[in-house]
Each structure stands twice: as structure tokens, then as C-alpha cells.
Amino acid sequence: MSQTDLYTLVGSALFVIGLYALMTRPHLLHKVLALNISSSGVFFVLVGIARRVGGPVPDPLPHAMVLTGIVVTVSSTAFALALAKRIYTETGTAALDAADVDVGESLGG
């Protein structure tokens, strides 16, 4: 098993773990963390792929991608946390499930 394959496998495993948590954990914080774990898995795969060109210098492009990905993930995590906090203030709970689907809208203000 090459190093790339190992990274890919571990990354995939992390991705699935995150996916599982996202779906089963009702708490919003858990869900956000789960997404972070999933994204770490994806980055693992990307970093591993950088080795595929062989030689001492790995392919820089995947690294650039991972960096971009981290930026995206960090900002979206921040946004998600802010949103979760706001939901907590509005509803008194930070859990989320089908029961929350309410279809009413009246334009406030």
C-alpha cells in the first residue's frame, strides 16, 4: 500500500465518520464539528495526492487547494457557529431535526 493510498483511505474514513456524525447528532455544534472532520478527511486525501508526481518535491497544486479549502472551511465554520448561536438565542435550543421544519412566514417589521 503506497503512502497515497493510505492517506486516501484514512481521509475517506474521516469523511465517512464526519458524515455519520452530521446525520445522527442533533446538536448543531456536533454537526458543525462533524463537517470539520469530514473536510479534514478531504484535505488528507488532497495532501496525499501531492505525492503522486514522485521525486523529492511534491506537487504544489494540491497544497494550494488544501489551503484554499481551509480558508473556505474556516470561514464557513465561523458563519455556521454564528448562526447556531443565533438559533440558540432565538429558540433556546441548538438542536435541529425534522420537527423544526416550519413553513410559516410572516415578514417581520
Place this chain on the structure above:
Amino acid sequence: MVTILPAWMALAAALVPLLVAAGCALPATRDVARRMLVFAALPALAAAVLVPDGTSQIDWLFVGTLVDFDATGRAFLALSGVIWTAAALYAAAHPPQRPTWFSGWFALAMAGNLALCCVTDPASFYTFFAMMALPAYALVAHEGDRSAGRAYMAFTVVGEALLVCGFFVVGAAAFGIELGPVLGSVGIGLLLAAFGIKIGAFGLHGWMPVSYAAAPTAAAAALAGSMSKAGVLGLLRFLPGGEREGVAFGAVVMAFGVAAAFYGAIVGVMQTKPKVVLAYSSISQFGLITIALGAGLAEPVVWLLAVTAATVYAVHHGLAKAALFIGEDIAARTTRRWPAVVGLALPAVALAGAPLTSGAVAKLVLKEATGLAPGAWHGALETLLPVTAVGTTLLMARFLYLVATRKAPDAPGTRATAPGMLGAGSWMLLLAAVTATLWVWPSADARYAVEKSLTAHYLWLAVWPILLGCIAAVAVWAAGTMTRRFAGAIPPADMYAPVLRLADGAAERRDRSVRETPAPQAVPTPVAGRAGSALLDRAGVFEIGFLAWATAASAAGALTVLLLLLAARG
């Protein structure tokens, strides 16, 4: 000047009554139009006398109209002109209730009747035939006899439908379309049935007695004297006489004719109302005409003779029958009845075929035609025709008896006790026509027949059935029990009486139920049925399941696995 009159000018003259009808409909011209009614048929009468023979095509009218003046059409036009004029005069003398209303329909039917004598293409003939037959409903139902009106309308509508179907076949042939043998026969059968209704052929006569009895006298005279003759004209114009297609029908037609001739006489003498007796007399007389036509169909070379016979007989019968109807009414209106009964005797003996009357000549021509009937028919008719004359004599005797013995009007003040100038004039016109027409008939055939009828052989042939009939009548009268037992045994509508009763009952029930049923109220219904909404609710429950994270995750996972598997396989 007259000779340059195109034939369609004559058609226009026949349609003058249409203007009168329109005038009756408009409030402003109502009174004038009503007074013009007695003159409405005169232009047509003039045309019948003055317009020369010839054909002209009016392309723009209907689906193309063929106006044709020939001896046959001229005879019927003249007959109709005289009868409608007399009837209009009588209507003016004794106006029915709502006279303008009556006059309008009267004029409309008149227009149709006069115009149909001038055209020979099926579409136009049908047009005018309908213009005559349908408005006549208003005349029949004018005195409020709904049952009679219903019978008239039912038979007329069915007749019109049969006629139009028959005319499809005739029209198709005129278009040059090849008809198969079956279709050709169907066409002839349809025409026979349709016109058969109009002339009260045996089995198709159900409307005639009730309608004649229900209609005001002027209308009955027009109906019996002229409108029903249109059926004869139709048969003359459109049956394939003289051609092979018709031969197969000859025997059937003759058989129906014989049946009608006897049936009319037998049922007629049992009637208790004079007008109904006259109606059955018509059925019987049309039977004779039918026999002639049947003979013409069966033997193509006889056809032209049959046409002449039917024409002459139709003219004779029309005038006589109209005179009988009007005389009957005059007799009913007056307390001094004997002059009227004497006057009535003239057309009555004419119908019976007494020598020196038109009847004798008509019967002679008829005999000439049937004498050439093929095979066994020839002999049978030789025997049967005189017997029908006995029947007619009996019928006329019964009629005169009923007129003479009828009770006087209940309240003489309400009805005129004397006929008055117009009414008497109308009758006199008809009586004169009955007497004179065949003697002035402008054709060599007729003159020949008139002369022949004066030979001793034919005089005797004409006289003995009448004598026999008179003796029988006197015998029956003397044996009063027979009269009492059979008088009224058969209702006026005879075999159709149960049907008419059923129809009357049904109409009554429908009216009652309509009166008693409230207007239907709109009932709002739910958007979806119960089953539908239960299914929708179930769908809603499922959807909540789809909205759950766990379901979504499973679905995403399953989809991933599925696609990966597909990828691996690919």
C-alpha cells in the same frame, strides 16, 4: 307579355304569401296583412294559368333551385291556389280566435304549399314541403287540442326525417353518384314512407283523423284539400316511375292502396264526428290514388298514365273534400240546415263518382291506369275498384246523416246563424270548381276522358256502386241497432289511439313533475374525494420522513454506494 315571364317570377308569386306571413308578424303591418290573406294565393293561381311550360335554374337560391312548369305542377298549383283562396275567404268570414296569429301561420303554410308545386329539385321541394308541413302544426293545434297537435307533429317530424333521408338518395343520384341496388331501393322505400305519411297511407295515417277534427275549418279544408295533395305531387315527382328500379315496389304499393281504400271506408262509417268521417274518406281516396301509382310503378309503360290519373284524381278529390269541410261547418253554424246538406250532396256524390261529376271522370282515368296493371292485379282491381265506390257512397251517406242529424248549436247567439257573404262565397267557389274543373281542364287527355265517361258503359259503371251503396246505407239506417252498436266502436285515432293516449299521459306527467320540482340548487363539492385526501395525507406523512436528517443521510449514503458500485462495474 306573359310569355316572357321567367318561371322564377311564378315562384316569386307563389311566395307572395310569405310576405303576408311576415306582415302578420310585424305589429305595424298586422291588420293590413291579415286583410290581404284572401288575395295571397291569387298570384300563384294566375301563374298557374299564364306561365308557359319551361325550366329555369336559380343557382343562388338554397343549394341551387330548379323551377319547372309542366302539366302536373300546373295542375297542383291551380288546385292549391283555389283551395287556399277559398280557405282564406272562409277564415275571413269566420275568423278563429287570435286571427292574426292564425293568419300568419296560415300564410306561411300556404307559401310552402304553393311554392313546392313550382320546383322539381329535391332540396327546394323539401324546403317548401317543410315550410308547409311544420307551420300547419299551428293550424291543427289552433283550437287548443294538444293531443291532436302532438300527433300531427310527431308524424310530420318523422315524415320529414324519412323524406330528407330519401332525398339524400335522390340528390345523390342527381349528383351522378352511382347508387347500388340496395341503396336505390332504400331511397324509394323512404320516399314512399315519407309521402305516405302525408297522404295518410294505410298504417301511416294516425295523425289524419285527429288533426282534421281538431283544426279550424279553414285549416282543415286547406289540409285535406291541398296540403295532403303535396304528398301525391312528391310521389309523382320523385318516384322512379317508368324505370326498372321501381318495379319491385309496384305490388306493395298497390296492396297498401287497396288496404287504405277499404280500411278508410270501414273505420270511417263507424265514426260519430262528420270531420272524422271526412278524414277516413280521405284515407280511402288516397288509397285509390296509391293504387294507380302502384300500377304505374309495377308496369313502367303505365307510369305516364298513372301520373295523369293521380293528378286528375288529386284535383277532383281536393276540391270536393275542401267543399265538404267548409259545407260541414256552414251546416253546423246554421239552424236551417237543409240547404247546406243539399249543397253538400254535390261534392259527396262527386266523391262517390256519380256520372257527370268530376268523380266519374277521375275514376275513369284511374280505371284506365289500373286496367294496365300487370298479372293478377289487373283482374283483382277490376273487381275491387267498384267495391270501393260502394264504400265511398256509404261514407258519404254516413257523413250527410251525421251533418243532418247533428244537434243545433247550443247558444245560437254566439255563432252566426247564416253563413254570410264571404263564407257562402268561399263555399260556392269550391262547389263551382268541383262542378266545372274537369270540364274545362285544358288537356286533350282530360277531354277524351270526359267524353268517354259519358258513354253508356261508363255511366252504368259509375252508377251501380252508388245505387248499391245507397241501398246498403238505407238498410243500415233502417236496422238501427247496427248503427248503435258500431257507431263510435273505433276511436278517431283507431290503431294509434293507445299510443296517443300514452303520449298524452306522459306529457301530462312531465308537466306535473316540472311544476312540482323546485329549481335545482348548486351543491358545492369538496376539492378532492375522500379517498384522494386520505392518500394525500399519507403522502404528507412520508414527506416528513424525507425531511429528517437520518433519512437524508441514508439516502445520500445509499446513492453514493449505488453510484460507486455502478462506477466499479463500468
Place this chain on the structure above:
Amino acid sequence: MAEWIARQLPALVVLVPFTAAPLAYLLGTGFGRQIALISALLSQPLAILLAVTVVREGELRYEVGGWGGPLGIDLVVDGFTAVMVLVTTVVGLFVTVYALGYFGNRERYRFFWPLWLFLWGSLHALFLSGDIFNLYVCLELVSMSAVALVGLTLRREALVAAMRYMLAAILGSLFYLLGVALIYGAFGSVDMQTLREVVRSDTTGQAALALMTVGLVLKTALFPLHFWLPPAHSNAPSPVSAVLSALVVKGSFYILVRLWVDVAEPMAFPGVSTVLGVLGSTAIIWGSIQAFRQQRLKMLVAYSTVAQIGYLFLLFPLVTGGGQAAADAWMGGIFHAVSHALAKSAMFLAAGTVLARFGHDRIDGLGGLSRRAPVTAMAFGLAGVTMMGLPPSGGFVAKWQMIRASIESGEWWWAAVVVTGGLLAAAYVFRVVGPFFGREVDDLDDADLNAGPSPWTMESAALVLAIGALVLGIVGQPLLDLIMVSAPALVAGVTP
């Protein structure tokens, strides 16, 4: 000048909204409105010029900053892209005009303008992207700004819906990114043009494609992964709902089509196409049924989106066989995306007008709307015509092409689905439109007295979009031609 603009067009199309967005943020509400309007107006000629240029010159490539691949960002414009940019721009303009009236000068909605412009720019960037990683970034940009817009009102339901939407969107992006990683690992490139040449029947490549497909399906809310869409689309402020349903879901769909039809043609394997087609069909049926049983107008319209998305996925099975059927399916699918964008935005805008004016959107409370608000009722009804796919609407042309493609390819059952879907759409549209002609319901009267008439800009924006969707069926031929410009090889084999 003109020539310079012509050369810079692909960049300008993206830059105008991206420049306007921070400006609108910095300058605050009053200016934000004007900046948005200016940006929207400026975008119109740019998008039209872009389309015209593509028609004239075929595919355009633009290297951002002159870098070029593999590190630089390339903008690529073919017919498909130009069409999507065009429809985004047109819908964007009318949504902007509508929003001017809808939000007014209210301070609490000040973030609408920058977020909306940002979303607009991201969509353009997405459509123009030439490589699959850049697509990921754009996808995330679109998602983030969309999520923020959904939660804009800060109402409880909206926040919860936004959260749901966000989690789903990020998950979808991660699936996609994982696929991108595998693709890069297998082929060493993310540039679509390069990939088109090197991609081969390769298990890793196909696995990558499968993962990307799942992510994109999730983001497009294809049944049964539509769980986030109805709450998000119905609870967002109406102009946002319009944008989400009309444009945002089309973003991920766009990528999916690019991948399957354009890039991965050699790997097109019928199994996946069939799965997508079946899911699409189910979405049509299921979404329509759900739409029919909704009690609230915006919820109904949202489920209508679930159903209409299904039609888009019929493109995949129909395009697989190539030939004329593929061309017809290509035109039909994309044309459907366009006409649905116009009609659905009109529907949401109309629903928003109702909501703003009467304070509720309960369907059984809308009796007599055609008397109370004739323009809005008309807009909704006309948009409904496109939903049903009846002529002369754009939806009709799309369905015509789909039916054509399915008969051509011998797979007539897709035609049956298309027809059935139209009838189901009629059922839910007329469930709403029917009562418009009915007697007034009392509470509508009362609310009307309180609220007064809506700004004409709102009413007419919806109406214009609906009419646009309607006449597209008659004057749509140039658009169909544009769709076929530089079309993928699979579908360009035969031109009609």
C-alpha cells in the same frame, strides 16, 4: 474602448457585481440600493454582448491576470455558459427592482444588497469557471451568500432553515471536493479542457465522478435529497426565494451537466444516467404531489421547485445515446432551466407581494385575488403556465424537446413522465389559481384595507418575468441556437 470591453467581457461580467458588493456594504442601505440597481443595469448589456460574441465567435477563453493553467484561473464561455449568465442577469435585474420595493429603506435589511450582489457575482463566476476546483470555490461562495440571505430576517424559522441549508450545502461541497481530489490524483489536472482530453474509462475517475455527483445532487435538492430546500426556499424573504429557486439550484446543476456531458463523455455509463433519470422522474411526481397538498403559497412554490428540478435530470438519460436525441435533450434541459428560472422567480415574487400585502399566504385565504391584486394574480397565473409546460410558454418548448428526445431515443417512458408532470403541475397551479377567480375571503378584505396597494415596481417585476417565461415559447429560437453554440461533442454531433 468598445474593443477593450469586448475582450474583457468575461471578466467584466464577473467583476461588476463583485465590485458592487463591497461598495454596497461600505456605503450602507441608501447607496446600497442604488449601487445594486446600477450594477444590475450595467450587467444587462454585458451579458447580452457576451451572448452575441459567443454566437459570433464561438467559445471564448479568458485567462485571469494572464496566468493561464494550470495555476491560473481560466474563464471559459460557450453557449451553455452564456445562456446561464444571460438568464441570471435578467432575473437578477427584476429581482433587484422588486427588492427595491420589498425591502424599502429598512435598515435591518441593509445586508441584503451586498450579499445579493455577492451571490450574483459568484453565480457568474461559477458559470464561467474553466476548472473544477475553481468551481468548488464558487460553489461555496454561492452557498455561503445564499445561506446568509435565507437567514436575513433573523426570524426563528428562517434561521433554522438557513442552518439546515448550510449544513447540506457544505456537505455537498465536501463530496464534490473529495471527487476533485480523486480526479486530480488520477489525472493530474483540474482544468476541464485538459480533463476532457485525458479522462478515460478509469475506476478512480468514475468513483470521483460518483462522489461529485452525490454532492451536486444534494446541492441541487434532487429527490430524495431535497430535505433542505422547501424550508429554506419558503422561509427566505421572497426576493431571496426567487433567486434561490430560479438560479442557485441551477448552479450545481450546471456543474453536474458540465461534468457528465462535457468532461466525462467517454466515461458516460448508462447506469448513472438511468439512476439520475429515475430520481428526476420521482422528483417530478413526488414534488408535485407535495406541492398540491401544501397549505401555504410559498411552500407550494418551493415544492414546485423540487418537482421542476426533476425535469432537469431527465437530460442525463436522454443525452446518453448521442445523436439528434442528445441534441434535443440538451436544448430541452437547458431551456427548461432558463424558462423555469424566469417563471419560478415570478411565482416567488408574486407570492411575496401577496405576503407583504395581506400579511399571510394561506392558499385558502386567497379567494378573489384576481379582483384584489389583478397584476399579481396574473403574474402568478402566467408563471403557472410555464410550470405546466403549456404553450406558448418556454416550459412548453423545453418539454417539446424532451418528448422529442425520448421518442427519438426510443425511451418513450420519459415522455410519459414529462406529460404526467405537466398535468400534476396543472393540478397544483390551479389549486391556487382557481380560487383567485372565486369569491373574496373575508380576511383578505380586512388585510387589504390595512395594507394598501403594493408598489407597482413589485407587481410589474413579477409580471414581466412571467410574461418573459411565457413568450419564450415563441421567440425562444435564438436562445435555442445559443445553447447549441460550442456544445459538447456528445450533443453537437447533429445540429437541428
Place this chain on the structure above:
Amino acid sequence: MTWETTALVIAVTAPFVTAVLIFALGERRDAARSGVNLAGAALTVAAVVTAAGAAVAGAPDAYPTAGIALLDIGFGLRADLLGVLFAVIAGVLWLITTVYAIGYMSRASDRARFFGFFSVCVGSAIGIALSANLLTFFIFYETLTLATYPLVVHSGTPAALKGGRTYLTYALPAGGALAVGVVWLNLLTGPVEFAAGGSLDPALATTHPGSLVAIFALLMLGLGVKAALFPLHGWLPAAMVAPAPVSALLHAVAVVKAGVFGIARVVLEVYGPLGPELGVTQALAVVAGFTIIFGSVRALAQDDFKKRLAFSTVAQLSYITLGVALASPIAVAGGIAHLAHHAAMKITMFFTAGAVAEEVKAYRVSEFDGLGRRMPLTMAAFSLAAIGIVGVPPVAGFTSKWLLGIGSIDAGSGWVIAVLGISSVLNAAYFFPIIHRAWFRTPKPEWAHGPAAGRPEGDMRMIVPLVITAAIGLAMGVFAGMDLSPASWAQTIAGWEFPW
């Protein structure tokens, strides 16, 4: 663009423009709306007549045409003889109906909506008439479906909404079937233009007989709903909840005639000789024949006046279908002529229904006793139209029946004669009682002396139109032999349709 082509385009667009203007004017500006409406209708009539003149003067290859590219067929208009006949009917009757409707709707609400959608319907009908190909036809056909809906449900009552739902339940699936049929046919043969004598390649009858039969069935399914062929007729009586002018123009002329007109186009100008060859037109004729009897029998049982008229329409429409389906130029002429004849007669009857309902609030036949006394002009016009429908000459209904009957013999379908005969009797059985009640029964006391003194029998804007349409119906029969009468026109068309 020649003058005739301009007229062609104006004929189709003018009603739509009128509709837009009416919508824009809004509810309150009655005078302006009426003016715009009448002007639009007059302009349409002028344009249609101009186009018709060009069509009459031109041969098939010289008809005015116009169009733009759309899909593989194109959106095309063409003023051919058959098309302009229908367009003239729709245009002229629109003008008359507009006058009537202005009177009828004078006290009703939602007038802008009513007149707007009304104009759209007429525009669609004229578009249907002047379509050059199946795609264009289909576009206008479905537009008509939709634009009719608001008119059917106009009163807004639950019953009206229910009627509207029933209408859509029939019309929309039919549209789906039609769409599939049209697409399939286009795929099979390439773009389908209408052409006299049929536009399909005769070789297809041997190469694709199954497909052609299936396509024909789909097309008939789609067109049969509007043509009210049994068993697709159920919507028509339900749609009688609509206001009288709607029933008059749409359910007697525009909508239902669009269906039969479509059948005529498909049978004559698409399938042509292939129809009889594949046996599909014979099947269609049988269905139409059955519908004639069925509709008439159903009409007998209706006490609701408009419902009786509706079932009568069901039966009468099938005369047209029947004529078209019989492979004989004479029968086809009869069917096409009936398109015009039935329009004039039935519109008169529905006008009557509206006028009577407005003036004396009578909706059921059983309430008509003595109505002739109270509303003489109205009932006279009605009676004329009714006897025409029955097939009594000289009203126009007879003329079409005449051609149909002879044509059926020409086509070797003698059974049709029986259908026509039975139908005539049935028609008489359900129309004559109405005439009888109106003229021959004792009126209610307050009706006995006619309309109140010094007052006409109703709103003259309603009475005059119905008298005019009745007169048209009569004139079309009396002058059937004239060059430009519908009957002659239909015969010319039929002549073009049968080069084979």
C-alpha cells in the same frame, strides 16, 4: 411584407393587443374599454376579411403567409381557404358578441378581466384558424384552453369553480396527448405543414402504419375533447356555468370549433388519403355518428336550457367531424359548411339563453311557457335557429345536412343516412317542445301582454345581436348557392382537399 401578409399578422395579433389594452385600462373605465374592444374587433374583422379576400383570390401556392423560426417547424401563419373561413366566423361573431356582452355584463363585476380573456380566446381561435402547421396550431390551441378557464369560472361561485375544474380535467390531459402526437408525427415525417390533400408521404402507410394509427389516436384524443366527441364531451355541459356570451361565442364557436377545425386539419391536410387507407377515418366516423345520437338523447332529458343547448352542441359538432371523416368531397363540404352554419345558429340560441335569463330570470325549459309573448323577437330568433339545427330548411342547418347526406352516399357510407334521420327526429324532439312552450302555451299572467308598455323586450344590445345572428343563419341557408356563401366556400375547399 405585402398588404395581405400584414392583414394576416394583424388578424392574429389584434385581439391579443386588444386584450392587453383592456387589462391595462382596468375595471372602472367602461366607455374606454368598450371602445377599445369594439375597435379591436372591427380591426380584426377588417384584417380577416382582407386576408380572406387574398385567400379566395389565390391558389394554394399563393396564400399569404408569415412566420418566424421556432423549433424545427417554425411558428407560421397562413391564410388559406379553410383557415380564413373559420377566422371570418370567429372574427365576425366576436364583433357581434362584443356588443351583446357589453349589454350582458353591464351590471356584472370583473368586466376588465372578462373582456380581456375574451379577447385572448378570440385571438387564439383566429390563430388556430390561420396556423400553417401543427406546432403553431398546438400553441394557439392550448392558449385557448387556458384563456377559457377564467371565463368559465367567471362568476366565482363554487359551482363555477367546479365547472372550471371539470373543464381542465378534460382539456389538459388532452393537450398532453396532442403534444405527444404532434411531436411524434414531426419526428416520423419531418416538419408537418398543413397542405390541401394531405402532407404525409404516402409511403409511410406501408412503412409505419402502426405509428401513424397511434399518432392519429393521440391527435384525436387531444382534439376530441374540444370537439366534444364521446366519451370526451363531459366538460361541455359542466362549462355551462359560464356567463352567456362565453357559452355563446366560446362553447358554440371558438373553443368547440377549434377542436373540430383541428380534426379537419389533421384528417384533410395532414393525413389526407392515408386516413381512409389506414382505416382511421372510418373509425372516427363511427365515433362521430355515435356521438350525434348520444348527444341528442342526452339533450332530451335536460330541463336546464343551457345544458340542453350544450348537449345539442355535442351532437352538432359531430356532424362536422363526421363530414370530415367521410372520404367524399361533398361530405367534407357539408362538414365544413356546418362549421359556419352551426356557429350562427348556436350562438343565437346561447344569446337567447342569456337574454332570457337576464330579462325574465328563466333558466329552465319548463319556465318558458308563453315566453314568445313576452320576448317575441328573442324567441322568434331562437325558433329560427332551433329549426335550423333540427335541419329544417331554409335555415342553414339543412344545407349542411344535405351535403352530408349526399356525401355519405358518395363515400359509400349509407349508414350515415340513418344517423342523420334519427338525429333529425331527436333534435326536433328536444327543440320543438321549447318552441311549443314559448309560442303555444298559456303565458304567465304578467307575460300575456308582451313587454311592458313603451319598453323593448330587453337590453337592445343583447336583442339586436341575436336577431342579426339568426338572420345570418337564415341567409346562409337561403343563399347557400351564392359564390361566397359558406356552403359554396366549403365546396371549393373540399375541391382542393381531394386531388386524390
